[in-house]
Amino acid sequence: MPELPEVEITRRSFADQIMGAQVGALRLGLPLRWPLGCAAADLVGRRVLGLTRRGKYLLLQLDRGCLLLHLGMSGSLRFGSELAPPGRHDHFDLQTDRGCLRLHDPRRFGAVVYVPSLDDARAQRLLAGLGVEPLDAGFEPERFYQALRGRRAAIKQVLLAGDVVVGVGNIYACEALFLAGIRPTLRAQRLSRARVARLHAAVVAVLQRALSLGGSTLRDFASAQGEPGYFQLEAMVYGRTGLPCRTCTRTIKSIRQGQRSSFFCPQCQTF
DNA sequence: AGATGTCCCTGGAAGC
């Protein structure tokens, strides 16, 4: 499932190639999470000015307006000039003079939304509530501590909510909490400054490690050039229920938190 | 304002 590393790997894998491309045509498959928000013809002739990322959203900036792309749970992008004919799960093809940008998304939790500008109400509704970027300088331990102080919910759920820090999904939340030695069920506000500092470092370390390995490929994630990721091979807890902890050999446990699985080591991760 | 539950969707695995 695409989290920040996968989205960033995707961005880097075709940002340079699509820069300056001119849109020739648009093909839509089955409906995605939200309607596109403009007519296909409105995009024809637009030029791509850049590709940036905010949280798990990719922002394809055009000379007029912007396409917000989200990969949801099962989405992946491809960019190339020799793509195969669209299959049943290819729901968005943006043809340009530099190649075709294709969104493949079997579960269709993903989205492509056109907004005339980032100040647009629709863009703001999606982006305004997002927390700090974990790999930017603005993510620093004291601010993180202050943000967590006001939260009574479990730390795992606060991480996933994305309003404190963005981009940390289920895999990396579980892994960062393991690295920091913190139980996922611990209330956020009960974390000491020292433990928040450890968690801060763990979030950064896990995301950077995942980035360096090309992300996690659980089922079929790949970059826009088709390269899989390898972080899943290093997971300490995610998906390892019943297996021995790689650190202490205690059995990894899994629980449900807010309809989502959490994995942890009962020995290494304390209250 | 924060916390919680619901919903969207399909492929794969497990159970019968």
Added chain:
DNA sequence: TGCTTCCAGGGACATC
């Protein structure tokens, strides 16, 4: 073999 059921989960939204 072929059915049914369950599970995976990002995140907007409604509700308390």
